[in-house]
Structure formats: structure tokens, C-alpha cells
Amino acid sequence: MTTTGQDAIGQDSIGQGAGGLPATGRLVDSHPLLARLTGQVVWNLAEEAGADDGECSLFMDHYAAWQGAALGVLERLRDAPGGGLRLVVDDEDRAGACPECVALHGVVLPGTHPDLAAWLPPFSIGCHCRAEYVEAAEMAVAGSNLPPTGLRPPAHRLCCPRRPLSLLLAQLQGHEE
Structure with missing residues (x-):
């Protein structure tokens, strides 16, 4: 069933619900951390x-x-039911990542996972963990790679x-120079 919703930045879009994600509304509101971070909050934290104004x-x-x-x-997961999310910490980021995020590297969750929101990276501003979309065909062949029993997702916190x-x-300043 196709429903009218809003995309990641609040624009109207047409999408299909995918289990753990809402079928309508602003997608940002489904993320435990990003739903709390307005531009003013992020600016104030910096x-x-x-940070000065330029920073x-x-x-x-x-x-x-x-x-x-x-x-x-x-958004891609919501618009393409049957896919999943792979949690990734890139090789160059592993040394600086927290142990909780490193332990999640390689976990693959179906888009219909009942507790999907709890497992959604980023878990904080500066988080080294990210999600990649896994195509439905790959999910059908390879399936999920759920976290080991007892492993819980990191808490979603500001920093x-x-x-x-x-x-x-x-x-960031170092990359600008």
C-alpha cells in the first residue's frame, strides 16, 4: 500500500512503510537522536x-x-520494503570508535525488525557507526546477521x-586546511 509521507528533510514524498519505520510523517521523527537535534541545538552545542561563528x-x-x-x-529503506540495514564502522574510524559501535560492525537488520529505531545509527553527534541500505535481493539470499544474544544497541545521546x-x-578544521 502506498502512502503519502514526507522525505528526510520534510518534503512531501510518496513511500511505503517498512515494518520498523513509519509509513507517513517526517522520517527524521522516527530516529531517536536526530528527532531531538534542531539546527539551533546543533549550533549551540558547537x-x-x-567554536567561533566560522567553525x-x-x-x-x-x-x-x-x-x-x-x-x-x-528513506530508501522505507521506500523499498524488503531491504535491510547493515551497520558499519569504516576501517579508518575503528581506532576512534567506541567499543559498543565497533561490536555492531557487520550487523544486518531487516527493515521489519520490531525494534529497528533502537539500532539506528548515528548514536550521537560524532558517532563513527553508520547504516548502509541492503537491497531486498541481498536480504533474500544472505538474510540477517542479527547482533549476538545479549548485545544491546548503544544509547542515543547528544555527544x-x-x-x-x-x-x-x-x-573538521584539519580537513579544511
């Missing part, structure tokens, strides 16, 4: 981390791209304990 603008650009990528994967905003700001 200021509290010591805040740089951080806002980074945040917008990061949020768009995360929500783009969820990563292993990558505070001051460190993230410094890393």
Missing part, C-alpha cells in the same frame, strides 16, 4: 564546545551532510564519549 558554520555544513546521509538510508565536539571540530 558554541559550547568553543559553527563549518560544523553545521558537516552536520547537515551527516544527517542527510543517515536519513537518506532510512559521543570517544569523540567530543571539541575533537570533531578540530578534525
